[in-house]
Structures are given as C-alpha cells and as structure tokens.
Amino acid sequence: MEKLYTEMTTEELLTEKEALEKRYNDFKARGLALDMSRGKPGADQLDLSNAINHISDYVVNGVDYRNYGILDGIPGCKELFAELMGVESKNVIIGPNASLTLMFDYISQCFTHGAGSTPWCKLDKVKFLCPVPGYDRHFTILEHFGIEMINVPMNDEGPDMDVVEELVGDESVKGMFCVPKYSNPTGIVYSDEVVERIAALNPAAEDFRIIWDNAYCVHDLVENAPKLVNIFDVLPKYNNEDMVIEVCSTSKITFPGAGVSAIIASDNNIAAIKKRLNAQTISYDKMNQYRHVAFFKNADGILEHMKKHAAILKPKFDVVISHLEGELAGKGIAKWVNPLGGYFISLDVLEGCAKRVGELCKEAGVTLTPVGATYPYGIDEKDSNIRIAPSYPPLDELELASELLCICVRLAACEKLLEV
Amino acid sequence: MEKLYTEMTTEELLTEKEALEKRYNDFKARGLALDMSRGKPGADQLDLSNAINHISDYVVNGVDYRNYGILDGIPGCKELFAELMGVESKNVIIGPNASLTLMFDYISQCFTHGAGSTPWCKLDKVKFLCPVPGYDRHFTILEHFGIEMINVPMNDEGPDMDVVEELVGDESVKGMFCVPKYSNPTGIVYSDEVVERIAALNPAAEDFRIIWDNAYCVHDLVENAPKLVNIFDVLPKYNNEDMVIEVCSTSKITFPGAGVSAIIASDNNIAAIKKRLNAQTISYDKMNQYRHVAFFKNADGILEHMKKHAAILKPKFDVVISHLEGELAGKGIAKWVNPLGGYFISLDVLEGCAKRVGELCKEAGVTLTPVGATYPYGIDEKDSNIRIAPSYPPLDELELASELLCICVRLAACEKLLEV
Numbered sequence: 045m046e047k048l049y050t051e052m053t054t055e056e057l058l059t060e061k062e063a064l065e066k067r068y069n070d071f072k073a074r075g076l077a078l079d080m081s082r083g084k085p086g087a088d089q090l091d092l093s094n095a096i097n098h099i100s101d102y103v104v105n106g107v108d109y110r111n112y113g114i115l116d117g118i119p120g121c122k123e124l125f126a127e128l129m130g131v132e133s134k135n136v137i138i139g140p141n142a143s144l145t146l147m148f149d150y151i152s153q154c155f156t157h158g159a160g161s162t163p164w165c166k167l168d169k170v171k172f173l174c175p176v177p178g179y180d181r182h183f184t185i186l187e188h189f190g191i192e193m194i195n196v197p198m199n200d201e202g203p204d205m206d207v208v209e210e211l212v213g214d215e216s217v218k219g220m221f222c223v224p225k226y227s228n229p230t231g232i233v234y235s236d237e238v239v240e241r242i243a244a245l246n247p248a249a250e251d252f253r254i255i256w257d258n259a260y261c262v263h264d265l266v267e268n269a270p271k272l273v274n275i276f277d278v279l280p281k282y283n284n285e286d287m288v289i290e291v292c293s294t295s296k297i298t299f300p301g302a303g304v305s306a307i308i309a310s311d312n313n314i315a316a317i318k319k320r321l322n323a324q325t326i327s328y329d330k331m332n333q334y335r336h337v338a339f340f341k342n343a344d345g346i347l348e349h350m351k352k353h354a355a356i357l358k359p360k361f362d363v364v365i366s367h368l369e370g371e372l373a374g375k376g377i378a379k380w381v382n383p384l385g386g387y388f389i390s391l392d393v394l395e396g397c398a399k400r401v402g403e404l405c406k407e408a409g410v411t412l413t414p415v416g417a418t419y420p421y422g423i424d425e426k427d428s429n430i431r432i433a434p435s436y437p438p439l440d441e442l443e444l445a446s447e448l449l450c451i452c453v454r455l456a457a458c459e460k461l462l463e464v
Numbered sequence: 465m466e467k468l469y470t471e472m473t474t475e476e477l478l479t480e481k482e483a484l485e486k487r488y489n490d491f492k493a494r495g496l497a498l499d500m501s502r503g504k505p506g507a508d509q510l511d512l513s514n515a516i517n518h519i520s521d522y523v524v525n526g527v528d529y530r531n532y533g534i535l536d537g538i539p540g541c542k543e544l545f546a547e548l549m550g551v552e553s554k555n556v557i558i559g560p561n562a563s564l565t566l567m568f569d570y571i572s573q574c575f576t577h578g579a580g581s582t583p584w585c586k587l588d589k590v591k592f593l594c595p596v597p598g599y600d601r602h603f604t605i606l607e608h609f610g611i612e613m614i615n616v617p618m619n620d621e622g623p624d625m626d627v628v629e630e631l632v633g634d635e636s637v638k639g640m641f642c643v644p645k646y647s648n649p650t651g652i653v654y655s656d657e658v659v660e661r662i663a664a665l666n667p668a669a670e671d672f673r674i675i676w677d678n679a680y681c682v683h684d685l686v687e688n689a690p691k692l693v694n695i696f697d698v699l700p701k702y703n704n705e706d707m708v709i710e711v712c713s714t715s716k717i718t719f720p721g722a723g724v725s726a727i728i729a730s731d732n733n734i735a736a737i738k739k740r741l742n743a744q745t746i747s748y749d750k751m752n753q754y755r756h757v758a759f760f761k762n763a764d765g766i767l768e769h770m771k772k773h774a775a776i777l778k779p780k781f782d783v784v785i786s787h788l789e790g791e792l793a794g795k796g797i798a799k800w801v802n803p804l805g806g807y808f809i810s811l812d813v814l815e816g817c818a819k820r821v822g823e824l825c826k827e828a829g830v831t832l833t834p835v836g837a838t839y840p841y842g843i844d845e846k847d848s849n850i851r852i853a854p855s856y857p858p859l860d861e862l863e864l865a866s867e868l869l870c871i872c873v874r875l876a877a878c879e880k881l882l883e884v
Contacts, residue, residue, distance in 0.1 A: 302529075326720070
C-alpha cells in the first residue's frame with residue numbers, strides 16, 4: 045500500500061524529493077523536446093484519410109460543385125451529418141473547415157443582430173457560463189467579445205446543474221459553452237439526467253443560447269462507448285428548440301486543417317443563420333464537402349473510419365494512464381479520469397502545484413498545454429488542473445513524456461508539502 | 465445613318481414597334497431558357513483547373529499542411545499573392561474560399577471592435593459611399609449591418625471624386641466599397657488620377673475604410689490590358705496606409721466554390737485582423753492553399769492561366785458587344801462600355817425602361833441580373849441600368865440571348881416614347 049504524501053513526515057518527504065530530483069535530473073540531461081500541448085492528430089491518423097483527395101469528377105446530378113451556389117451545403121453532405129447526428133437535414137448547415145469559425149460567427153451574429161432579441165452589443169453586460177475546466181478556444185471567443193465568463197464546476201456527469209439552474213436566473217447570462225461528449229478536457233460524457241436538465245432550463249434571458257460543441261461525437265476509444273442523449277430529441281418537450289446551437293466537424297475525423305464542419309439548429313435558428321450567411325458567403329467549399337461524401341458514403345462509413353483512429357489512439361492513452369496509475373495512484377496528490385474517448389486526459393494535481401509542474405516539465409523538455417488555459421482568463425484559482433494531449437507524439441516519446449510528467453507531479457507535491 | 469428613336473414620329477415608332485413585336489413573338493414561341501444573370505464561369509473554364517486536385521503529398525519542409533496551425537496562410541501561398549498584388553508577404557493573410565467572407569468579416573469586426581476607434585455598433589449612424597452602378601453583394605453586406613448607403617456616380621475613370629471628396633467630410637461616413645479594376649458592372653478601370661485622389665482622401669472619420677475589392681485584378685480579356693495603379697504604392701505618400709483593405713481571390717481563376725482568397729492591408733490592419741482571426745479559426749484550409757501553390761508555382765503561372773480564360777471569354781463578350789453595336793448603336797436609346805476585362809457588360813437603356821426590358825426578356829425565357837440590383841436597396845432611380853453577364857452560357861445560347869435583349873431594349877424604348 046502506497047503511503048499518502050500528506051501523511052509523510054518531513055524526513056520522508058525529503059528522501060522522496062531527493063530520489064525524484066535524481067530521476068528528474070537524469071531526464072533533463074537527455075535534452076528532450078516532446079510536445080503534449082494540443083489535441084493534434086498524429087501523421088498516421090491523417091494518412092487514414094489521404095484517399096479523400098482522389099476525386100476527379102465534381103459534377104453530381106448535373107450540379108457542378110466547382111461553381112458558385114448552394115449556400116447551406118451540398119445535399120449529400122447535409123444528409124451525411126444529419127444521419128450522423130440524428131437530426132433532419134433541413135436543420136443542418138455545412139460550414140467551413142472548422143467548427144470554431146461557426147461558433148465565433150454565431151456569437152458575432154448575436155452581438156450584431158441578436159438572437160431574436162436585442163443585439164448583444166447594445167447591452168451593458170453579457171455573461172456566459174463556462175463549465176470548468178473547459179476548452180481554451182471557447183474562452184478566447186468569449187473574451188474577444190468582452191463577454192464576462194462565470195465558472196461552473198464540472199463533475200463526473202457534466203456541469204453542476206444546481207449551479208447552472210441558479211445562474212441562469214440572471215437575465216444578463218446569455219449562454220453557456222458545453223462539450224457534452226468526452227468533455228474537453230475532463231473526458232466525461234454528460235449523463236442523461238444532465239442533458240435532460242439542460243434541455244429543461246428556463247433562463248431569464250429569452251435569447252439564452254447553449255453552444256453544444258459536439259467535437260468528439262464519434263471519437264470513441266473503446267467498443268460499447270458511452271452514449272450521449274441527442275439533446276434535440278429532448279428540447280421539444282420543454283419548447284426549448286431554439287436554445288441550443290450544436291456544432292461538429294471532421295477536423296479529427298479527416299484533416300484538422302481541411303475538414304468540413306456543420307451547425308445543427310432549430311428551424312428558427314437555421315433561418316437566422318442563413319440570413320446572415322446570405323451576406324457572408326456564396327457557399328462554403330463544396331468540393332471539399334463532396335470529397336467527404338464520396339469518401340465516407342454514409343454515417344456507418346464514418347464510424348468504421350473512427351475505429352481506425354481508435355486503434356492508433358487507444359495505446360497512446362493507455363501509456364499515459366498506466367504511468368499515472370503506476371506513479372501517482374494512492375499518494376493523495378493527483379486525480380484523473382480514464383477517458384473512453386476524445387482527445388484529452390485531465391489531471392488534477394495537488395492544489396497550488398500545477399504551474400510548478402508545467403515549469404518543471406518545460407525545463408526538462410516536455411511542453412504541456414499552458415497551465416491555467418483550461419480556465420477562463422487563464423486563471424485556475426486552485427492551480428491544480430493540467431490538460432494532457434496524448435495524440436500527437438509517437439508512442440516511445442509518449443512513454444518518456446508521461447514518466448517525466450509523473451516525476452514532476454510528485455516533485456512539485458513534495459516541494460509544496462515541505463513549504464508548510 | 466441610323467435614325468434616333470427620339471426623333472422618330474409617332475407613326476415611325478409604331479411601325480418600328482410592330483416589327484420588333486413580330487421578332488419578339490417569334491423568340492417567345494421558341495420557349496428559350498437562357499441565363500445571363502450571374503458572373504459564373506462556364507464549365508470549360510473550370511476544367512482549366514482540374515489538375516489542381518492531383519496533389520498527393522501535403523507535407524512541405526517538414527510542415528504537415530493537413531494538420532492544425534498557420535493562422536495567416538502557408539508561406540508559399542502568401543508569397544504567391546504578394547507577388548501577384550505587388551505587396552510584401554507580411555501584408556497578406558490568406559482567407560477562406562471567398563473574398564466575400566473576408567469583406568463581411570472585416571465589416572463585422574469594425575462593428576464589434578471598431579477600426580482603431582469606437583466600435584461602429586456603438587454609433588447612432590454609420591454610412592458608406594457606394595459608387596453606382598455597383599456590386600449587389602457589397603450592398604447586401606452593408607444592408608445586413610444597417611449601414612446607410614450613399615450613391616456616388618461612376619464615370620469612365622472611376623467614382624466621381626468631387627462627390628467623394630465632399631461626402632467624406634461627414635464624420636459618420638465610415639467607408640466606401642470599390643471594384644477598381646474592371647468595375648462590376650461598368651467594366652472600367654480606375655484611372656491613375658482617381659487612384660491618387662482616393663489615396664489622398666482626408667476623411668473626417670479617422671476610421672474611414674475603403675474596401676478595395678480587386679476581384680478582377682488579373683482578369684484581362686485583351687493583351688496590353690489597362691494597368692491599375694497599386695494603391696498601396698500611393699498611400700504612404702499621404703500617410704493613409706491604414707485606410708485601404710484590399711481583397712482578391714482565385715474564385716474566377718480556379719474554382720468559384722473552392723478557391724483561395726487573400727486580404728492585403730497595412731501592418732496595423734493586419735495585426736487587428738489577426739487578433740480577431742486568432743479567436744475565429746485555427747487556420748483556413750491549408751491543403752487548398754497548397755494545391756494552388758503547387759498548381760501555379762508563381763504569379764507568372766497565374767497570368768499564363770488567365771490567358772486560357774480570356775481565350776474562352778473574349779468571344780462571349782464579342783458576341784454581346786457585336787449585337788449591341790449592330791442593333792442599338794445610333795438610336796439614342798442605349799449606352800455601354802466595351803470592357804477589356806472582368807465579367808460584365810453594363811448597359812444603360814432609355815431612362816424608365818430597364819425594368820420593362822427585364823420583364824420582356826424574362827417572358828421570352830432570358831434571365832438577366834434583377835434590374836435595380838446594381839444599386840443600393842435595389843433602387844435604380846433612373847430605371848436604366850442592366851448588368852449583362854456573358855460568361856456562363858455557351859456561345860450559341862449567348863447569340864440568341866443577345867439578340868433577344870436588343871429587341872427588348874428597342875421595344876421598351878418604343879413603348880416609352882409612345883407613352884408621352
């Protein structure tokens with residue numbers, strides 16, 4: 045049985061620290077340069093989709109996808125996403141190469157034109173709820189528009205709904221960002237009850253909008269993966285269809301730099317988005333849409349393809365998890381969830397130690413996501429959360445990086461506990 | 465020598481009208497369905513770029529263009545546009561598949577964040593100058609944001625600069641849309657003097673912005689085509705570098721639905737746009753950028769390619785112009801410019817007749833750009849301007865459509881003159 049660090053004597057901690065420092069310095073001497081900072085697929089994952097480029101004919105049923113037109117996406121691509129996401133194709137608009145742009149543009153539209161009510165730029169204060177830890181690029185969008193971000197704690201089933209239900213009573217709270225499946229970074233899947241309570245929300249703001257960023261909708265690492273309730277099946281029960289804007293993309297299915305994104309919304313919201321799009325573009329890239337349709341054929345084609353990704357990714361997650369379990373379990377200095385999908389492992393280290401872990405890793409040549417990035421304004425008040433992105437480095441590098449990370453977590457904990 | 469319609473007697477007009485009606489009815493009986501409404505390239509033009517898809521390796525100098533990153537465009541693509549437009553590559557950002565989106569997004573950014581001054585959404589009134597006739601999609605953007613559009617007459621050298629210089633004295637006038645080369649629709653190229661006077665403007669609004677939509681920068685129909693002065697060479701003389709935002713794209717070089725666009729701006733403006741982009745996307749489609757670089761190699765590659773477009777387009781323009789000259793010259797009922805590039809022929813018919821011409825054409829199966837579309841709010845007060853788009857129909861259809869158009873112009877003129 046491991047001994048809890050918190051129960052160690054000063055002498056024991058000093059001995060532990062000395063041993064860790066020796067291991068740490070050995071690592072440092074090797075001059076590593078490893079990167080676990082972003083959820084980038086590896087080159088072998090990208091190779092899985094190379095055949096997508098081998099299309100030579102882009103004229104389909106007499107319609108030339110090389111030319112202008114078809115604002116909301118080619119029918120085949122709308123149907124592909126509709127089938128995948130369990131909605132009607134009339135509720136789908138195909139977007140550009142990144143769902144991030146769809147989210148930014150939608151928030152921008154709410155600022156300049158509102159969401160059926162006063163344009164948000166005309167209001168003194170606009171606030172958004174941010175389940176934390178969360179995705180830094182969501183926070184960047186909100187910060188760009190000067191939206192005040194309010195932290196909502198995440199638990200194993202999703203955002204703490206007691207907190208959410210209370211906060212939406214404030215009329216200036218206009219929305220919430222969610223990553224409902226394999227949450228970035230905690231990796232959990234929103235429970236049926238949480239999805240139901242979200243769908244049932246009765247916010248003071250009639251133009252309250254939930255950005256349902258379903259980035260990892262089919263990104264399972266295991267068979268019999270957890271299922272996320274389709275929120276659009278639940279919303280009608282509460283007359284809340286207009287409250288949710290869902291996005292997804294093939295960024296981590298085909299190519300991060302050249303995928304296809306989709307926005308899924310109610311009839312009202314689709315109409316409002318199309319009105320804006322009619323001024324913003326003539327169409328997104330239909331040739332790329334068609335490449336995806338021709339490559340995948342249907343939703344099953346995507347699901348089969350995702351098994352190939354999982355075969356590459358699962359061993360990488362296993363490496364990190366086995367190091368965490370081997371080196372950090374039972375010491376009372378770290379917590380994590382073993383995710384069944386998505387791109388991240390969220391590691392909570394001893395409070396007040398995350399920044400130090402980041403520094404130690406960096407000094408020894410391993411780059412982590414900047415500590416704090418998983419919180420609005422980059423402020424993790426507990427200085428505890430670290431996001432690990434195991435997808436990009438090859439397995440051998442990941443072994444080294446994981447071992448080093450664990451050493452740093454233990455070392456920072458020793459230092460912290462010796463401070464007292 | 466042709467007789468001017470305005471000098472015909474009533475009897476002569478009635479005889480003329482009767483003859484035209486006979487020809488018109490013959491056309492109507494043929495049940496045509498021809499389209500001269502939009503500046504769509506023909507399928508043979510699109511075929512010129514099909515080889516662009518035959519790239520199999522997207523890893524360049526160790527950088528994987530399939531993956532995330534490179535916010536402002538791959539170096540090769542920035543250099544390609546920099547060379548083509550005569551600017552430095554640091555002043556270029558590569559955009560999505562349409563420059564329309566770059567323009568919309570920039571205006572949106574001015575609304576939410578301003579252009580170095582108060583965000584436009586915080587102002588009671590924002591006005592833009594619109595040289596007329598002009599491009600309907602510019603007007604759609606302005607209308608979307610509730611920007612008041614003020615008509616500025618176009619002449620053979622560009623916008624009437626006396627009018628422009630006076631109007632920019634109003635601080636609420638925040639900008640102007642220009643298509644400086646082969647203006648849409650008049651086809652003229654801004655003269656050196658007009659470009660100089662634009663660059664020298666001293667607007668009351670310090671955040672005055674000219675959207676320099678150089679959509680037809682290399683779209684010559686003839687050799688020794690007219691040259692447009694590079695406004696970025698002139699702006700520094702007047703310390704006005706920040707006043708102009710230039711855009712261009714390969715929409716009418718490669719594929720309208722899947723080209724690459726670019727925005728060209730001063731260091732200050734590039735920094736402000738990048739700041740927004742950093743929240744809006746991770747990168748635009750780098751694989752498509754690389755396809756374009758690999759296909760064209762350099763600016764000369766683009767210029768050579770444009771000669772192939774000209775070889776297809778010039779005969780189409782010639783068909784329309786020869787009909788206009790043969791049927792409408794010397795009658796005092798129509799004026800047009802024979803454009804040396806671009807995508808349109810702008811035809812001014814007898815005042816009060818353009819709508820009627822549109823109706824007559826439509827009834828006989830020829831679709832024109834909706835009459836009025838070339839003016840803000842769709843209001844052509846003189847009811848005189850018709851935009852002809854000869855690029856899309858095959859030559860034989862264009863012969864028919866042009867003949868019919870001329871008949872309708874003459875018929876509408878007879879009707880009008882007989883009203884009095």
